[in-house]
Amino acid sequence: MNEQGKVPTELLRGAYRPEDFPFETTEEIEALTDVIFGQERAARAIEFGLKVKQPGYNLFIVGPSGSGKSTYAEAKVKEVAIHGTVPLDWCYVYNFDHPDHPMALSFSAGQANVFKQEIDHLVKELERTIRSAFASEDFEKKRKEVHKAFNDQVEKIWKQLEQYVKDHNFGIEKTAQGMATVPLRFGRPLSPEEFKAMPDSMRDELNQKSKEIEAEVTEAARRVQLIERQMEEDYSELKKETARTATAELFEQLRDTYAEHAKVLTYLEGMQKDVVENYRLFQGSEKSEKASLLPFLEGDSKEKLVRYKVNVLVDQTKAEGSPVVFETNPSYYNLFGKVEYKSAFGSMATDFTMIKPGALHLSNGGYLLVQAAELLSNPMSWLMLKRALKTRELRMENILEERALISTAGIKPESIPLDVKVILIGNPYLYHLLAQWDEDFHKIFKVKVEFDHDMDRSPEHIREFAGFVKRYTEKASLLPFHREALANIINHSSRIAGDQRKLSTKFHTLAKVLVEASFWAEQEGQTVVGASHVRQALEEQEYRTNRIAEKIREMIADGTLMVDTEGVEVGQINGLAVLQMGDYAFGQPHRITVQTYLGRKGILNIEREASLSGNFHDKGLMILSGYLNGKFAQTRPLPVSASITFEQTYSIIDGDSASSTELYALLSSLSGVGIRQGIAVTGSVNQKGQIQPIGGVNEKIEGFFYVCAEKGLTGQQGVMIPHQNVKNLGLKEDVVQAVQEGRFHIWSVKTVEEGIEILTGESADTIFKRVEERLDRMYDSMKKLDSSKEEK
Structure with missing residues (x-):
């Protein structure tokens, strides 16, 4: 070897x-005290982002999955937040001027619940005080005076009417239809027979008098109704004044307590007016109240007083430092809160006590952490969050109200000032997607915190x-x-x-x-x-x-997938690819074959012709053309056509990591020198013939090693890699052991010349000379063909 x-x-x-x-x-x-280490760049960025106070300096934490960015972010935020200021409490109360727009009140930490308790106590005292006032002797005396004045006036009117009727010799009878006038004769009502027996002139005179008297009766009844209405008004005003006087001191005590809180004073003023206007709520009487006070007066007496409750939305009683909220399900309602509804008389009704807080309410004045992927899967959440951060205002809306299938009685709570630092956590793809397509992104998330993968x-x-x-x-x-x-x-x-x-x-x-x-x-x-x-x-x-990897190796071992690991072949070589199956990647050898023949088409990529080639793979083959032309076409054009393919592949081939492999097979085909099939090759090549690094080097080597081991290690097998990839090696122990024992080999090369010598056992000069000779013969053949065509 x-x-x-x-x-x-x-x-x-x-x-x-x-x-x-x-x-x-x-x-x-x-034990390590820091949550994370080796991320100095990210640590400095998050330190800066959390401490800068100006608007728009929200953070986007970018990093690979499993790098600990979420854990670190939460721990770092809590570390900073514990030294922060405890934010305000918030509550909603009834708006007496605009009932559909509940009023938002803020208090220092822990005081909203105190205010709620004070209002609850006030309502109890109001009920006790008003009932006591209405049961007092003074009120009873004034009530009787109102009634006596009414009775005196009514009695006077009826006496005057009776005298008028009597003077005209008529009487008044009460019937089911009301009061009727009856003519008298000798002090008794005139009978119908007597009335018929009268001359026509006398009957006409009696009828005329009857109409005049009926008019007087009607007028008297109208005056009585006016007096009765006035009496009711006087009585109601007496009760209101009694309630106002009885409750004045109770409200005055609260005004003194909240003298510096203008909005609370406004609320107390509206509440006091409402209590006086609706004194009946505190009497224990149910008469004629429901029609005017719905939906607040449904149910028992406690429900009738719901308008005087306090809905504490955010309570910071137990808070230490600024709040930190990690919202794992950032739907619109989970972020912005919601107004719940209940069924009432065939429609859905609500009130301010059914307002529920969202993550933004709970984190207001502090920090909110959200996974970017979860946020973007809820489009309305992202759009409304941007609006809230830009306007610095937390507004609660029922975004589904327009699509409701049944009628709803909605409310629009008053908006709350928003001061929150949002920390989004996501991968680089989401960051670049937002940076490219959302024009507001860089205005709102000005701090990028980038976690490295190593x-x-x-x-x-x-x-x-x-x-x-x-x-x-x-x-x-x-x-x-x-x-x-x-x-x-x-x-x-x-x-x-x-x-x-x-x-x-x-x-x-x-x-x-x-x-x-x-x-x-x-x-x-x-x-x-x-x-x-x-x-x-x-x-x-x-x-x-690794089930799929083993199945593929079995198919190679039994010959279903044709991969040679021994012998020498011309124009045939083993290339290496990496297959990704979820979180498992493995290398697979592929037979690459080349056929060269006379022609001017250049290199034909069979995968591209079959629409199975990606852009990067196409680029790699174009580079081969550049290399061949630069190397062998300095004095004459290349008179060659070549077809290159990955045998037995039926899915998309992409990447240029096999471009050097394809070049070796091409040189083998042109020179006629065989390539050792026990050597697999990976690496891309440039037009200068320099070998360039690739990814997945360990998986590729191990993939070929296990195929060789399956078919039998001969000591002549191995993998050739780019020299730059030596630093990326982290092979398994069994592969390393096989190399140590000489049963397997790893070569690194810098140039095509080095690689072709290892693959063929011939010097590069010899290979290139044979290629030149073959090309010269092909060129001569091409000239002869051209000449014969011209002669014809």
Whole structure:
């Protein structure tokens, strides 16, 4: 085998030595006190964003899933908030001037409940005082005076009417229809027979008198009604004045208490007027009240007094510092609150006591944390949140009222001033989406807090990582970890990061390994987690998710998928791809074949012709054309056509990581020199023939290794990778062991020349010379064909 370019075994994985830890197990060290580490950029940004007070400096925390950004954000916010100012209490009360627009009142922390209790006590005292006043001797005396004045006037009117009727020799009789006038004869009512026996002239005279007297009776009745109405008004005014006098001192006491609170004074003034106007509510009488006082007077006497209740919306009695709210379901009503309804007489009715707070009410004066994906899944939430942050006003609306299928009696609560710091948490895609398409985004979220997916693998970060493991084991009640196990986890972290010089910040993924390694140690009855338990945890994780990978390897082993791992073939090579199945990625070898023939079409991408090629793959093949023309078409055009394809693929092929692989197969076909089928290749190439790095290098190597192992390792097999990807190696132990034993090989190359020599065993100059010779022959053939066409 060609030893040139082989990657030393010590570079195949980031091997951290257990002896570099100054302890035996994590029991001997201190737990990490910080919630997160290795995110200095994010820490500085969030520190700034939380402390700046100007409007618009809300935060958007960006980072990969599982990096701990939500946990860190919440912990950091609470750390800052505990030293903040406790915000105001808020409550809603009845608006006596505009009943459909409840009034919002604010109080210093803990005072809203005090105000509620004072109003509740006031209502009880009002009821007691008003009833007592109406039962007093003074009120009874005044009531009798009103009635006596009424009776005297009415009696005088009726006496005058009786005298008038008597003077005209008529009488008055009460009937079911009212009062009727009757002519008299000799002091007794005239009978119908007597009336008929009278001459016509006398009957006409009596009828005329009867009409005149009826008119007087009607007028007397009208005057009595006016006097009765006046009496009712006088009586009502007497009661109002009695209620006003009786309650004045009670309201005056509260006015003194809230003398500095103008809005409360306005409310108390309206309440006092309303109490006086609706004194009947405190009498215990139910007569004729319901019609004028709905919907507040439905039910028992307690419900009738609902207008005098206080609905405490936000109570900061037990608050310490500024509030912190993490809203996990940011629907519109969960953010902005809602007004509940109840069924009443075939419609849905409500009142100010049914106003419920949302997350913005509870976090007002503090901090609100929301997952961006959850927020954007509720479009109205995002639009209304933007409006609230721009106007700095918290307005509660029933957004579904227009779509209601039944009639509703709605209310519009008074808006509340909004002073909240919103922290959105999301991935880079959502951030860039909002930044590009929402013109208000940068005005409202001026602070970007960016979490990195990895950190430097420095001694300091390794020490902090050990402290993180200690803290997590204590929190999750796991077994302590031996330093050998910890070294394996650090190496696995570098593999996840895709760089031997880095550690991954996907703490959620690493925490799964901690939990499962502890589990397997407990199953063995161990008291400490060892390196074998970490390996078992990783193997079990893979086993649970690698069914598809195993099926594909079986198909390769039995020949269903055609991949050669031995021998030499012209124009045929093994390329490597990575398949992603949820959270599991694995490498799969693909046979790539090339056919070259006389023509002027250049390189034909069969995948593109079949609409199975992505833009990046197409670009890679165009680069091949550039390389070939630059290398072999300096003195004459390329008289060649070539077809390239991934055999037995039926889905979209994209990416340029196989462009160098395709170039090697193309050079093999043109030169007629065979390629070793035991070597798989990955890496892109530029027009200068330089090999460029690719992603998924570990999965690609391991994918080909396991296929070779399935078909039988010969010691002649291996993978060729770009030299820049050596730092990304973090291969599994069985692969590393096979390389150490010489049963498998890893090469790194910088140029096409280096790669073709490893694949063919021939020098690059020899290969290129054969290509030139083949192209010259093809060019001569092309000229002859052209000449023959011209002669014809």
